[in-house]
Amino acid sequence: MHHLISPKHCLAFISRYQKYVSFFLILFLSYGLYAGLFLAPKDYQQGNVYRIMYIHVPLAIMSLVIYVTMSIAALIYLIWKIKIADHVAKISAPIGAIFTALTLITGSIWGKPTWGTYWIWDARLTSELILLFIYFGIIAIRSSMSEPRLGAHASGIVTLLGLINIPIVHYSVDWWNTLHQGASILKWGAPTIAPSMLHPLLSMIIAALLYYILVVMVRLRKMI
Amino acid sequence: MGHNADYIYWAYGIVFTVLSIFLWISSRHDNE
Numbered sequence: 001m002h003h004l005i006s007p008k009h010c011l012a013f014i015s016r017y018q019k020y021v022s023f024f025l026i027l028f029l030s031y032g033l034y035a036g037l038f039l040a041p042k043d044y045q046q047g048n049v050y051r052i053m054y055i056h057v058p059l060a061i062m063s064l065v066i067y068v069t070m071s072i073a074a075l076i077y078l079i080w081k082i083k084i085a086d087h088v089a090k091i092s093a094p095i096g097a098i099f100t101a102l103t104l105i106t107g108s109i110w111g112k113p114t115w116g117t118y119w120i121w122d123a124r125l126t127s128e129l130i131l132l133f134i135y136f137g138i139i140a141i142r143s144s145m146s147e148p149r150l151g152a153h154a155s156g157i158v159t160l161l162g163l164i165n166i167p168i169v170h171y172s173v174d175w176w177n178t179l180h181q182g183a184s185i186l187k188w189g190a191p192t193i194a195p196s197m198l199h200p201l202l203s204m205i206i207a208a209l210l211y212y213i214l215v216v217m218v219r220l221r222k223m224i
Numbered sequence: 225m226g227h228n229a230d231y232i233y234w235a236y237g238i239v240f241t242v243l244s245i246f247l248w249i250s251s252r253h254d255n256e
Contacts (some may be wrong), residue, residue, distance in 0.1 A: 050232050051232055055236060055239045060241070098242060105238055106238070109235045111233065211243065211247070
């Protein structure tokens with residue numbers, strides 16, 4: 001694995017695997033969309049509007065996963081000064097920000113018919129909004145530095161500081177009394193969701209992960 | 225999809241438009 005830190009090998013790795021990532025992205029996305037929108041049954045309370053879940057949940061999970069990945073990359077850069085790690089951190093920030101913004105947008109569209117409001121200052125929603133601001137901060141601090149090395153350093157440190165918000169977002173639904181529902185998949189024990197609704201969701205989560213990997217590959221290729 | 229269909233269309237429409245544009249920009253983007 002460590003040979004990937006050499007730009008030449010990294011480039012060869014990307015050229016080799018990018019097509020597979022694209023292929024599986026299309027595969028999981030097609031199945032997830034078809035099964036989620038057409039095969040999965042109607043929800044007995046929400047009717048069809050719950051189908052927003054198939055994009056909202058993957059985006060929300062990935063908004064946290066991308067942040068953790070970005071933090072690991074930042075840490076690797078800060079300790080070992082591996083440039084590719086910093087590239088990954090740099091690429092991840094805007095993708096994470098977009099995923100977080102889309103999580104808030106889809107959540108708010110879903111909130112209107114189910115909760116009766118687009119927005120409420122609930123712990124989950126607020127901590128996710130803070131996550132968006134942290135992403136903006138990380139992007140801003142990097143571009144505000146005149147020297148790229150300094151920007152990489154500063155944004156790396158801010159990324160690690162912001163990591164504190166990740167467990168807050170995830171556990172907010174347990175720690176506080178929120179309007180947002182609790183965890184259904186990422187929790188101890190079996191998921192509390194019917195298999196016919198769960199399978200397309202898992203497929204969409206994998207698709208979101210592959211989308212992130214694909215964008216990192218596409219952008220990394222141009223940076224090294 | 226009933227009277228709530230609009231919400232689903234909006235959510236999917238926004239997400240797929242944004243993510244497609246972002247992927248397209250990324251593939252054209254000339255960094256450094």
